[in-house]
Amino acid sequence: MSDKLQKILAQVGLGSRREMERWIEQGRIQLNGETAKLGERATATDEIKVDGKVIEHAVKTARRVLAYNKPEGEVCTRNDPEGRPTVFQNLPKLKGERWIAVGRLDINTAGLLLFTTDGELANKLMHPSTQTVDREYAVRVAGEVTPEIIENLKKGVVLEDGMAKFTDVQFFDGDGYNQWYHVCIMEGRNREVRRLWESQELKVSRLKRVRYGCVFLPKQISVGKWKELDQRDTDELAKLVDLPSVPVAKLDPQEMKKYERELNRQKTRQKAAPKNKGPKRKVRIDS
Known part of the structure; x- marks a missing residue:
């Protein structure tokens, strides 16, 4: 073929x-x-x-999608020249394939990061022209957030790289100087969420992505851990960008035991330790 x-x-x-x-x-x-x-x-x-x-391009008969709960302190590159820990260091190893990150989060942003072995799925989910995939963030804002500011952020603000806006802004929790909001955005430009708040002279003190399209970050995935999506959830994600269903990789019993051992070895951490130099269906991932 x-x-x-x-x-x-x-x-x-x-x-x-x-x-x-x-x-x-x-x-x-x-x-x-x-x-x-x-x-x-x-x-x-x-x-x-x-x-x-x-370029290795052997025909793939299966699609894999993984949800990772990124801690602060990790970068989204495969190899970091500064020796900082990367998100790829904590993913399960693959043979003949590689994990492709669906977008990225900056070093000080935590939360949901998707990976897949399907390059076409990754590109469609990330592409600026895709208007069916939004991202939701939990953000802690330092400062007074007025109704006028909320309106500005939803109408649109001119940033240095063009117009940007949130499609939704909802108060979540907190009182006083620090308050939590949930915001939704259709794009993934560099530091866009932070820059939007900064345009209103407000500082973001914490930022965490909690949803990407139809996939929510489930509470049972601790910081620094990952879990693969099953067939139904993977199909729902592909459906958002008009891609057909592709079988999800099925592991044989021996591979499954190795997979489970690796999953159990993952270290839960709130923040990644610095690496030492030298030697619209809301999909929830069931445990």
Whole structure:
């Protein structure tokens, strides 16, 4: 079975299909030793290179999605030049695949971070043009939040990279100087939630993502722990971005025991310790 090059490259997590089309037009893609052309197709046995590097693109028969409760102090890169702990260090190991982060959270933001082995699903969930996937955050704000401020944040504020707004702002808890709010936003621009509050001369003292699309961060997943979504929950997430159902990976008994041992070994922590240098259905993940 063959697929268009841009689809294959998107599925392995290199970017959106449209972006992959641009790469092909720019001559960055080679197919079996020749510069690829837009419209060409490939099979699992064809050699594909991007900028001279061979890309593993064997046909995947299963999709995996993982929910991770990120602590403050971790960065969302695979390798950090400063030696800080990364979110990828705490994920289950894969053979022949890799975890792709669905968006990112900055080092001082905690909460729900999704990972998947399906690059196309990841790209569609993150893409700015996708208007069916919102994000919900719990935010502790230092300062007086007036009705006028709430209205401003919902109408829209011009930031340095363009207009931004919350689709919803709800008071949650607290009194006095520090109060908790829940906010919803359709985008994932860098520090967008913090910058929106800062535009109103208010400081965010705590920030935690509690929902991504239809997936809520369940209370039973402690900080620093993860859990995989089952078939139903994975299908609901894919349905948000008009992708078909794909079987979720099923582990054999031996793999399941290894998986459970690894899950039990995960360390619960409120904040990641610095790494030492040197040697609309609301899906809830059932335990």
